[in-house]
Amino acid sequence: MNDTLLRATALGGKVRAFAIRTTELVQELHRRHQTMPTATAALGRTVTAAAMMGAMLKGEEKLTIQVKGGGPIGQIVADANAKGEVRGYVDHPEVDLPLNAIGKLDVAGAVGRDGFLYVIKDLGLKEPYRGSTPIVSGELGEDFTYYFAKSEQTPSAVALGVLVDVDLSVRAAGGFIIQLLPGLSDDEISELDTKLAALPPITTLLDSGKSLEDILGTLLEDVEILDRMEIRFQCKCSRDRVEQTLISLGRQEIEALVEEDRPAEVVCHFCNEAYNFSKEDLTELLSQLER
Structure with a gap:
């Protein structure tokens, strides 16, 4: 049912x-x-x-x-x-x-x-x-x-x-x-x-x-x-939305994550889905901030 x-x-x-x-x-x-x-x-x-x-x-x-x-x-x-x-x-x-x-x-x-x-x-x-x-x-x-x-x-x-x-x-x-x-x-x-x-x-x-x-x-x-x-x-989270959330943190926060040289994991409260971002992914987000 x-x-x-x-x-x-x-x-x-x-x-x-x-x-x-x-x-x-x-x-x-x-x-x-x-x-x-x-x-x-x-x-x-x-x-x-x-x-x-x-x-x-x-x-x-x-x-x-x-x-x-x-x-x-x-x-x-x-x-x-x-x-x-x-x-x-x-x-x-x-x-x-x-x-x-x-x-x-x-x-x-x-x-x-x-x-x-x-x-x-x-x-x-x-x-x-x-x-x-x-x-x-x-x-x-x-x-x-x-x-x-x-x-x-x-x-x-x-x-x-x-x-x-x-x-x-x-x-x-x-x-x-x-x-x-x-x-x-x-x-x-x-x-x-x-x-x-x-x-x-x-x-x-x-x-x-x-x-x-x-x-x-x-x-x-x-x-x-x-x-x-x-x-x-139904959860509305997505990788794109998480990327926008990370970008909204600002350059300083993302640079700190890059310097830690380890993957960043963001977990959605509502669905418990984990989104992982490698150092390369985070570097790409930094480049988006420069555009």
Whole structure:
């Protein structure tokens, strides 16, 4: 199964919904960054949220999410756009904590609760939109729910999950965002709250073979699927871009690398791809500065 996102409405257009499977995406990030289970879950939940929020954008718009909770995992960063392209990394992929009190991966312990969730949206305007809210739990689902309520004034229910197998691979990953629009009655809101409280974890549903349509149908009545989009890992780094980054360092920095007489290696944070530059390569960059 390819990773997929569904965009839908329900209850006569009074609810907007997104549901997503990100198993392959999170597995690819685990492979590239060699994340341990707790770090895999934290990064996976963040990129899952980013992918759904990217689907709320249009055209060439894109966004970056930064989670800085003060925990041992450090910063989590995720990029996404309106085309379903996602990438991400975590400062300390080696972090792995004991299971929490209910026998689950201790994402909150790794993320921390002393910090902020930042969302930066590039909407093609002169200045990007910036929103931030305090981290309220560190579990991330609750933190994104709080972000939507406080920063975007949109009451939402956010579920995010990553199930890591015994061999450290990603067995299931995904989530949903249910957003309440004007016109919902108190009874409809109460019924939705009851269904949300009774719903098993999203990874349990995905791992048991439930489709995204099944999951939305369990929560909402009269679901209308508006579109379906493939979600995939995509990094924008390239050797040309890395060369431009090196050139931007200036002559003095590049000359220092040449004088060290050893290859320079630049590693992309997002995909962990390494770009190596020999002494000859660096000398060629110096000649470009003279042109």
